[in-house]
Each structure stands twice: as structure tokens, then as C-alpha cells.
Amino acid sequence: MKYLCLVYAQETKLANMDDAECQAYDDQLKKNGRCIASEALQSVETATTVRVREGKVSITDGPFAETKEQLAGFYLVDAADLNEAIDIAAKIPPAREGSIEVRPVRQLKGRQF
Amino acid sequence: MNSQRSSNVLKLQVSSMTERTEEIQKTVSEVYRAESRRVLATLIRLVGDFDLAEDALHDAFIAALQQWPKDGVPANPRAWLVSTGRFKAIDVIRRRARFDTSLSSIAEQIDTQANDPSLLDEAGVKDDQLKLIFTCCHPALPQDARMALTLREVCGLTTEEIARAFLTSPATLAQRIVRAKTKIREARIPYQVPSLSELPARLDTVLHVIYLMFNEGYSASSGDSLTRPDLSGEAIRLGRVLLELLPDPEVMGLLALMLLHESRRVARSTPTGELILLENQDRSKWNRNQIAEGSVLVERALSRQRSGKYALQAAIAAVHAQAPQPEDPDWAQIVGLYDLLLQEVPSPVVELNRAVAVAMRSGPAAGLNLIDQILDRGDLADYHLAHSARADLCRRLGRNKEAQISYERALALTELEPERRFLEQRIRELSR
Numbered sequence: 001m002k003y004l005c006l007v008y009a010q011e012t013k014l015a016n017m018d019d020a021e022c023q024a025y026d027d028q029l030k031k032n033g034r035c036i037a038s039e040a041l042q043s044v045e046t047a048t049t050v051r052v053r054e055g056k057v058s059i060t061d062g063p064f065a066e067t068k069e070q071l072a073g074f075y076l077v078d079a080a081d082l083n084e085a086i087d088i089a090a091k092i093p094p095a096r097e098g099s100i101e102v103r104p105v106r107q108l109k110g111r112q113f
Numbered sequence: 114m115n116s117q118r119s120s121n122v123l124k125l126q127v128s129s130m131t132e133r134t135e136e137i138q139k140t141v142s143e144v145y146r147a148e149s150r151r152v153l154a155t156l157i158r159l160v161g162d163f164d165l166a167e168d169a170l171h172d173a174f175i176a177a178l179q180q181w182p183k184d185g186v187p188a189n190p191r192a193w194l195v196s197t198g199r200f201k202a203i204d205v206i207r208r209r210a211r212f213d214t215s216l217s218s219i220a221e222q223i224d225t226q227a228n229d230p231s232l233l234d235e236a237g238v239k240d241d242q243l244k245l246i247f248t249c250c251h252p253a254l255p256q257d258a259r260m261a262l263t264l265r266e267v268c269g270l271t272t273e274e275i276a277r278a279f280l281t282s283p284a285t286l287a288q289r290i291v292r293a294k295t296k297i298r299e300a301r302i303p304y305q306v307p308s309l310s311e312l313p314a315r316l317d318t319v320l321h322v323i324y325l326m327f328n329e330g331y332s333a334s335s336g337d338s339l340t341r342p343d344l345s346g347e348a349i350r351l352g353r354v355l356l357e358l359l360p361d362p363e364v365m366g367l368l369a370l371m372l373l374h375e376s377r378r379v380a381r382s383t384p385t386g387e388l389i390l391l392e393n394q395d396r397s398k399w400n401r402n403q404i405a406e407g408s409v410l411v412e413r414a415l416s417r418q419r420s421g422k423y424a425l426q427a428a429i430a431a432v433h434a435q436a437p438q439p440e441d442p443d444w445a446q447i448v449g450l451y452d453l454l455l456q457e458v459p460s461p462v463v464e465l466n467r468a469v470a471v472a473m474r475s476g477p478a479a480g481l482n483l484i485d486q487i488l489d490r491g492d493l494a495d496y497h498l499a500h501s502a503r504a505d506l507c508r509r510l511g512r513n514k515e516a517q518i519s520y521e522r523a524l525a526l527t528e529l530e531p532e533r534r535f536l537e538q539r540i541r542e543l544s545r
Contacts, residue, residue: 080303081301082251082301083302083311104301106299
């Protein structure tokens with residue numbers, strides 16, 4: 001089963017974290033076949049929000065909502081169940097500074113696997 | 114003549130069949146009360162889905178009502194129900210598989226498990242109950258949903274009963290349960306007992322839920338009868354199973370607390386269901402074995418490093434149980450234990466209980482002062498025991514008018530018939 005682990009944290013705090021540590025965990029997850037995809041994101045200041053309303057595309061600067069913690073990266077992982085996904089998420093280094101939202105991936109209707 | 118005789122025989126047969134059917138219906142409802150939760154726990158493991166297992170449980174009992182009058186009650190009703198429920202669930206999955214081919218492998222998988230002898234042994238069934246508890250109490254579920262789900266699935270309380278315990282509407286509660294089950298299914302919360310390393314962290318929620326379950330049995334949230342022994346017994350049983358699995362001081366504390374309360378069950382109401390206060394109870398009716406077992410557990414629990422909330426509450430109950438004079442336990446010690454308890458659990462209900470103990474130690478005025486502080490803050494306004502405790506202290510101080518108002522407020526807030534009768538009697542006495 002696939003879970004998306006969304007990494008949320010205050011960017012100022014994340015700036016002090018060691019990229020090498022994050023890279024090492026990423027490598028480990030990829031090596032044991034648990035990680036399907038993972039990326040760290042640029043600062044939320046570089047974000048653009050896109051909406052389509054009544055056929056019109058509206059483009060705004062920045063994130064969707066003002067929150068203390070921003071989306072900083074993600075891991076798409078393959079885990080047997082939620083307990084295993086939680087176990088993987090708890091070892092993501094920024095979990096110590098921010099929080100990891102673990103979301104099961106939904107199968108789109110009509111899609112064959 | 115002949116035909117008359119045969120019709121008499123027929124009548125006799127019919128009446129004995131009706132009797133037999135009635136008798137078996139009674140047996141089925143007894144089995145339902147005793148076994149339905151265990152059967153459900155095992156069915157969830159076997160079919161891997163709460164709703165499917167609940168439907169299967171329901172179908173199995175309907176089948177029992179139809180088949181047992183014809184074939185007799187099976188030697189092992191639980192095994193019969195699990196096996197019947199499992200077949201019903203496989204049928205449902207096969208029918209669904211006509212529309213969704215991915216399901217047929219699931220049906221096959223459940224089907225092949227049928228020959229596994231460990232399916233129904235006593236240890237397996239016990240383990241299933243624990244799995245069900247830990248799944249219902251999974252930390253990924255919201256706190257209120259954990260309790261609601263456990264009370265529904267493990268205790269078999271109705272949505273209405275749980276709603277009353279939560280002071281919310283049955284519709285809200287039903288929705289909470291549906292959401293929790295959806296999360297278990299969609300996020301794939303596993304049906305298992307947590308590993309030893311996870312166990313302590315997951316335990317506190319479980320203990321809380323078991324204690325709620327016990328209280329639901331000890332002082333039911335509504336109805337004519339003050340107690341529902343099955344539920345309390347079930348909570349104590351779960352407490353014992355947990356203690357076997359994890360000899361944690363708080364599990365000991367909780368089990369001790371439940372046993373010490375349980376020991377007074379017979380003494381706390383009259384045969385007609387009237388409430389008897391602790392100081393007026395006939396102590397010869399207290400269950401000495403339960404007090405002894407509870408007291409030993411309290412001592413074991415308190416000998417560990419830090420005393421938790423259950424061990425402290427059990428210690429308070431033990432001081433009451435061991436008092437040389439019923440009306441005169443060591444109130445100073447009880448107040449001291451409440452002080453420690455407040456550090457562990459800073460809650461208005463604990464404050465209220467401490468206030469009552471202070472009233473016993475230092476006089477009603479001191480206790481009333483503390484209760485008024487709680488109520489003035491806006492806490493416990495809807496809690497009937499806060500108002501009845503206040504009323505009692507006012508009565509002792511001779512402030513009858515105030516006492517009457519507080520008794521009436523308490524009366525408006527409780528649905529329990531014995532408590533209502535008790536409060537009504539107090540009001541009558543005051544208005545004389």
C-alpha cells in the first residue's frame with residue numbers, strides 16, 4: 001500500500017538541518033525498496049497557487065493558506081500498513097522539528113493496477 | 114375418535130415445539146450476550162473488515178435462530194457462529210466479486226483459512242479480543258472515536274447508550290464511528306497487538322477505554338437498574354488479560370481500582386434499586402476476596418517508581434475499604450492521595466472529589482468553598498454529582514433553601530432512576 005508522507009516544518013528551523021542526514025535516510029529507504037519517490041522542496045516563497053474558477057485560471061503568489069508550518073518535501077512510500085508507514089515517517093529527520101502528515105494514496109476509480 | 118386423538122397429539126407436538134422454539138430463542142439471546150463480541154473480534158480477523166464482520170455476525174445469529182430449533186444447539190456455539198459468519202461473509206464477497214474481480218482472491222484466501230485449527234482455540238480468541246481493543250484504540254484515530262468505537266465494537270453498547278455517555282446525539286456518535294471505521298479501512302490500520310516496544314505508549318488509551326467500559330457497567334448511563342454487571346465483569350476480564358500481557362503498574366492500578374469498586378456492588382443499592390451511600394452501606398455485603406485481591410494489586414502498583422492515576426485512585430478506594438469504622442476512613446490520607454492525583458490528572462472532577470474529602474476532614478464549609486470555586490469557574494455546570502455534592506454540604510450546614518435548589522439542579526441533570534429517586538427523597542425531606 002502506498003502512503004504519501006508530507007513533511008511540514010517551519011522553514012527557519014529546517015534551514016539548520018543537515019541535508020546529508022536527509023539524503024542518507026532517503027538512500028536507505030530507496031535501498032530497501034520502501035521509497036517510490038521523494039523530493040525536498042524550495043522555500044514556500046517560490047510557490048505559486050493556481051485555481052480554475054468558472055473556466056478562468058487564476059494565479060496567486062505564495063501558499064494556499066497562512067500557516068506556521070510549510071510543506072517542505074515529500075516521500076511516497078510503500079508500506080504494509082499504517083503502523084509501518086508511521087514507523088518510516090517517524091524516522092524522517094524533519095519529524096524532529098516539524099511534523100509528517102501520512103496520507104494513504106487513493107486508487108482513482110476505473111484505474112486498473 | 115382416532116382423528117381426535119391424532120389432532121390432540123398434533124396439538125401437543127405444536128405446543129412442545131413452540132416451547133422448544135422459545136427455549137432456544139432464549140438460549141440464542143444468552144449466547145448473543147455472552148459470545149457476540151468475541152465472535153465479532155474473530156470474524157474481523159478472518160474477513161479483514163469491520164462492517165463485513167458485523168453483517169456476518171448478524172447473519173450468523175439469524176441462522177442460529179432458524180437452525181438451532183431444528184438441529185439442536187451446537188456443542189460449541191461460538192465455533193458454530195464464527196464458522197457460519199465466515200461462510201456468510203465469503204458469500205457476500207463472492208457476490209461483490211461479480212462486479213469487482215479483485216475481490217475473488219480475497220474470498221479464496223478467507224476460504225482456505227477454514228482448515229486452520231488455531232482459528233478457534235481459546236488463546237486465539239482471547240488474542241482477537243486484544244487485537245480488536247488495540248485497533249479500536251489506535252492513536253491514529255481521534256480520541257473520542259477510540260472510546261466510541263471500543264464501546265460499540267468491544268462492549269456491544271448501542272449508539273444511544275454511548276451517545277448518552279458522551280453527552281452527544283446518537284447521530285453525531287454514529288457518524289464518529291463510521292468515520293473511524295473508514296479510516297481503519299482506507300489508511301489500513303492493522304489488526305494486531307502492538308509490538309512490545311510500542312505497547313507502553315499505546316496502553317494509556319486502552320486503560321482509559323477499559324475504565325470507561327467498567328463505569329458504564331457500574332453506573333449505567335440510563336435506565337432503571339443502577340448496575341450492569343456484565344459490562345463491569347467484561348472490563349475486569351480485559352484488565353486481567355492486559356495484566357498478563359503487560360505487568361505494568363498502571364494495569365495493576367486499574368484492575369485494583371475496578372475490583373475495589375466491584376466489591377461494593379451488592380452493597381451499594383437496595384433490592385429495589387435504591388442508591389445507598391458509602392457510609393451507610395452494609396459492609397458485611399462487601400466482597401472480601403475482591404477487596405483482598407485489589408489491595409494486594411494496589412500495594413504492588415504503588416511500590417513502583419511513580420504512582421499513576423489508576424494506582425492512586427485504587428489506593429483511595431483501598432483506604433475506604435480498609436477503614437476500621439465505615440464512616441471514618443483516614444480522610445487526611447485520602448486528601449493527600451487526591452493531592453497526588455491532581456498532579457497526575459488536573460481535572461475538575463478530581464477537584465470535586467478532593468473537595469468532598471476535604472469536607473469530611475475539615476468540615477462541610479471548607480468543602481463547599483472548594484466546590485463553589487469549581488462551579489464559579491464555569492466547570493462541571495452539567496455534572497449532576499457536582500450539584501448533589503454541593504446540595505449535601507449545604508444541607509449539613511443547615512442552608513436548606515440552597516440545598517434544595519442544588520438537589521433540583523442535580524435531578525434535572527441525571528437520567529438514572531435510582532439516583533433520581535434518591536434526589537427526590539432528599540428534596541422531600543428538605544421541604545418538610
